[in-house]
Amino acid sequence: xxxxxxxxxxxxxxxxxxxxxxxxxxxxxxxxxxxxxxxxxxxxxxxxxxxxxxxxxxxxxxxxxxxxxxxxxxxxxxxxxxxxxxxxxxxxxxxxxxxxxxxxxxxxxxxxxxxxxxxxxxxxxxxxxxxxxxxxxxxxxxxxxxxxxxxxxxxxxxxxxxxxxxxxxxxxxxxxxxxxxxxxxxxxxxxxxxxxxxxxxxxxxxxxxxxxxxxxxxxxxxxxxxxxxxxxxxxxxx
Ligand code: UDP
Numbered sequence: 104x105x106x107x108x109x110x111x112x113x114x115x116x117x118x119x120x121x122x123x124x125x126x127x128x129x130x131x132x133x134x135x136x137x138x139x140x141x142x143x144x145x146x147x148x149x150x151x152x153x154x155x156x157x158x159x160x161x162x163x164x165x166x167x168x169x170x171x172x173x174x175x176x177x178x179x180x181x182x183x184x185x186x187x188x189x190x191x192x193x194x195x196x197x198x199x200x201x202x203x204x205x206x207x208x209x210x211x212x213x214x215x216x217x218x219x220x221x222x223x224x225x226x227x228x229x230x231x232x233x234x235x236x237x238x239x240x241x242x243x244x245x246x247x248x249x250x251x252x253x254x255x256x257x258x259x260x261x262x263x264x265x266x267x268x269x270x271x272x273x274x275x276x277x278x279x280x281x282x283x284x285x286x287x288x289x290x291x292x293x294x295x296x297x298x299x300x301x302x303x304x305x306x307x308x309x310x311x312x313x314x315x316x317x318x319x320x321x322x323x324x325x326x327x328x329x330x331x332x333x334x335x336x337x338x339x340x341x
Contacts, residue, residue, distance in 0.1 A: 104128075104183060114140065115153070115300055124186070125287065131157075131180045135300070137319040139231045146318060151179045152329045153298035158182055159336050160265065160297040167264045169257055170292040172284060187284025187294050190246050193224040193232060194254055196262045197278035201303055202316075204278070213310065219262050221255060226282075246291075253291045254283045261293070269304065272335040274313070277303035299329050 106128050107120040117130040131150035136143050154176065161173030172184040197220040200210035204220070223240060224232045240246050246254070258281055266276045279302035282295035295301070299314040306313060313328040 104177070115149075116296070121183070126174065127184050127186050128177060129154075129182050129184050129296075131182075131296075135315070135318050137315070139228065142319070144318060146325050146329065148326055149300070149329055152333050153296060153300060154180050154182055156298045156329075156333055156336065157296040161293070163268060164261060164264060164293065167260070169261060169264070170290065172292055172294040184294070185286060185292065187286055187292060189226075189282055189284045189294060190250070190254070190291070191226040192235075192240060192245055192254070192283070193226055194258045194281045194283065195222040195224065195278060196220070196258050196281070197222070198262065198266060199275065199277040199303075199305075201277050219259060221258060250283075250285075250291045254281075257281075257283070257291075257293060261297075265297075265302075269335075270307065273307045274332075274335055275305040275307050275310075277305055279303070299332050304332055 104126070105122040107122060109117055110120050110127065111118045114136045115132055115134060117132065119128040119130065121128055131154040133145045133147060133149045135146045135149065158173060158176050161171040165171055165173070172187055174183040174185060176182050197204055198216055200208070200214040200216060201212050204210065205212045223235050225235045225239065226232060237251060240251055261281060262276070269276050279297065281293060283291050284294035285291055302314060303316060304313045305311065312322065313331050317323065317325045317328050
């Protein structure tokens with residue numbers, strides 16, 4: 104597998120072409136942003152940890168029948184993925200009120216939700232990712248009804264698989280964001296990343312935050328929190 108030219112640089116990752124037209128390489132950076140790019144910083148070692156944590160989750164989800172873009176790890180900061188066109192919809196699933204939901208609905212952070220909440224946001228940096236519903240998705244031709252059904256079903260399945268897996272490791276999956284892509288064959292598969300940058304993880308017993316909220320809220324111990332997630336996933340064996 105040969106790395107070719109850079110295709111795209113995002114806030115936390117760089118995507119490269121390869122000599123295989125159907126495969127890309129994703130490189131995970133230490134750069135961190137929050138509040139739609141207003142807050143910028145570096146989390147030392149984040150790139151390596153998010154690459155490994157995402158690979159771990161993608162492999163677990165594949166085992167449970169969720170198709171993902173992940174193929175294999177190539178280096179500490181790089182993974183080989185299937186080429187997809189990312190759908191401009193961020194899919195958020197929530198189990199416990201936190202962040203923007205707590206604020207919008209006036210709920211105390213940590214309030215359990217009676218059932219998972221599925222939300223869609225329109226991926227647009229210029230607009231600050233506004234929340235949308237299925238009518239907007241169809242009105243703006245962002246996805247077909249079949250695609251929206253597939254990504255909603257996948258997102259809720261991902262929630263049950265990861266919630267159960269993390270519970271065994273003493274973690275609560277508070278909420279998370281997923282992105283999906285279309286393959287050349289027109290299939291919708293899970294893409295992007297699944298990491299402490301894109302999920303809220305709380306320690307089950309202490310409710311300590313072990314995710315990017317430590318960076319967003321200047322709480323300190325950011326690197327340690329990401330390392331702790333990796334340790335919980337592997338039991339310190341890898
Ligand atoms: N999230 C994300 N990228 C975004 C916005 C949200 O990965 O651009 C994740 C975030 O880490 C959290 C979940 O989606 O796990 C819900 O985020 P929320 O809407 O509460 O927004 P925030 O509080 O991050 O502004």
